[in-house]
Amino acid sequence: AVEKTCDSKIITVDFTVYNSNSTNELPAGTPIAIYANDEFIEFSETILPIEIDGSWSSQITITLPEDIPDTFTLQFVVDDSGQGIGHVAELIETNNSFSVEMTLIKTPTFNALEPITSCNEGFTSGTFDFSNYQELVKSIPSGAVHFYETFENATDNVNPILTPSNYSANATPKEIFIRIENENCFSITSFLLLTKNCPPTVYNYISANDDTINDVFTIEGLRNIFLEFKIEIYNRWGRLLWTGNQNTEDWNGYVKDGISIKKATDGTYFYLIFLNDIDYPQPLTGFLYINH
Template sequence: MKKLHYLIVMLTFLGILRLNAQDITLFEQINGRYDFTFIGNTMNSAENNPTFSYITSSSSAAQLNMSPSDRIVRAYLYWAGSGDGDFQVNLNGNPLTADRTFSHARFFSPSTFTYFSAFKDITSYVQATGNGTYTLSDLDISAFEALHYSRKTNFAGWAILIVYENPSLTLNQLNIYDGLQGVPDALQINLTNLFVLNNTNAKAGFIAWEGDSQLPTETFSVNSIAISNAMNPINNVFNSTNSITGSNTLYNMDLDVYEIDNYVAIGDTSASITLSSSQDFIMINTVITKLNSQLPDATVVINNVATLCNSREVNINYTVYNTNSTEILPANTSISFYSAGQFLGRTFTQNAIAIGGSETGTFSLNIPISISNNFNLQAVVDDMGNGIGTVNELNENNNTFSIPVELTTSPDFNALEDLTSCNLGLTRGQFDFSSYESAVKTDPTQVVHFYETSTNAEADILALLNIANYEAISTPKEIFVRVENANCYAITSFSLLTRNCPPTVYNAVSANGDGSNDTFFIEGLRDVFVNFNLEIYNRWGKLVWTGNNSKADWDGTVPNAIGGEKAPEGTYYYVLNLNDPDYPNALVGYLYLAY
């Protein structure tokens, strides 16, 4: 409010209240060989306080003139005015919509007076356009000018904050604060995590709106010391001036820059900036400081976490950065890992990391059983495992990175019963376990393979191909089953067994050497019932032949007969003792011998 000096005694009666605003807070910190400047202009053709007419237009222009060695890295447009806000404007004929908006309101009985500002990142546009004239247009506060004219707070204006890089500059830390905060509410900004190596060319600047040059009750202080320069008296800093151009006709706005070399000492680790006014109603939009503070700034990113199947060991790939910094990050900077506040392990950087550099490393952790299979893994750089670091950094609040981790566990599977088939001799057997491929699954998406050894199953090599007609050379034979899901696998097994099935007797013998039924053949006998004993009798009950597992089948010859005679054609009887506990009784039958 203008001329509050004659209204101070009446504040209680007028009910002047601060209704709302966005306090000035840190927007961005930039570290490197950087500096800043402003361009901008007011929309007011005169100061609003002593003028008895509307003085606010919707367009004005300013010149940008950067050195060829200056490389623009940031360009932030701020515009402001009286009223609820106009957040769509034009810059050099290009329509812009605000990225962020700010508001402030004061109650001056009987009305509430509102003010606004807006922000737009126009870095790419200014980089492409370069030096020349910048015209902001279509900034319209006409709907609110009559109300604000009644309090002489009708204004509008714009400014572009430009951050640029130049290799000749020292390593600096730039802090950009913004919002929309009213003064006479004193505004103080505390800078921390500094290490001022050189105070040469330290400076601070601000974008302020609605100040009046006739009210000398305003101060700008650094570390509690009020400072001034040729354009800004020590008690009248919001006086419609532009420190860059030397103009004192920037009506109802200020683009001021102060050299603060003498107010910041080498070795300082903190500093404070204070803006105050005891009479004039001022709104601070943006404050930027530049200090030659040389410190590293460690950050960490977990690139990947590799989990082992059915294991609580994880392998972490991470990168430590020193990108937004003004000093080398020393070697042996610690990186600690946590889950839900529980310390898991610690490693260290191997080398000094240059400004703008990085280092990638790997680290293995065994996750305690007390932590669930799904958890958040947190990496904290410059942390010794107790929340305490050893490196003084530019920013101590950006050292943490988190990533969700899921330990891979073996899939569930159904148990498989052992398979039994007939002994084909010497425990050899033929098996079909093709149905087990689906029987073992608990999820149809699982993949199943069979192996002859556990080593092959673990390594997933030499899977069995013929599982519908698999021949086991000897039994018992264990078959291993690998059941896989997308992330892990399980190994189970079943056994192939054989039993001695009842032999089949072929009781027709035509011992004529034609290759068909030339001997008395009993299928499933030899090498199955290895202790069998076979006796053949003629019709009168005389034993004519005996055999066992080591003796050839009977071809009708009667051993020890005179002249080695062949037994005559006819019916004979056999007695087969299998000598097997499953078959305690002899098998008895007849056979017919012919030639």
């Protein structure tokens, strides 16, 4: 087994020396040479004699030279002090080495991510799909990626976001944190969720007959989004019949005629919707149809 730490040339190796197919015990002090890409880097030796068909296990911490690449061949050679020369007489001299391909682990690098903008659903809330960021954030194909609502959760790897394709933010801007893992190493980055005031949808038909269907002038995506909006309704001769804002109910087709209130007659009316938003300097205009 090999223990590696992030961004380090230091490794700890558990190893076992076997004295198999032998006629004598392997003496204590038998040298063990350690190579990386055929370069001698470390020396060890057996502490105890190893009986016939016995074994001896130990651990060594190795500091690799800086010129050793991140991927290399690690080799242990028993009965070798680093010159490739054995000192113990053996029946078989070709079974003294073991090698394994090693790759050091690095803190994952990542790509910067742009903010994601969705329509304001009310008081800067919004619904977002950032599932594709799971791949876009990675600078290399491998590595696990998870999303979190706080830096602390990302660090501790707890409470991941389970629905990145349909995530609801109660308020924006909101920062989402990403943990990118590579074995025991991880990096954390983040991106922002933003909302914008998208154009409202006007349903320009009222059947003011109290059947709960199209009974009021409905504008989707207006309330709690354009907080300073104002609506004006005019008849065909340009007379102002009704005004509304955030604090009034939707128009139900009734108008005030002096002291009394009565239903507006069937016909075509004209509306002005002032959004009072920097992105919408001109009012929305159009025709509204009433049919009782």
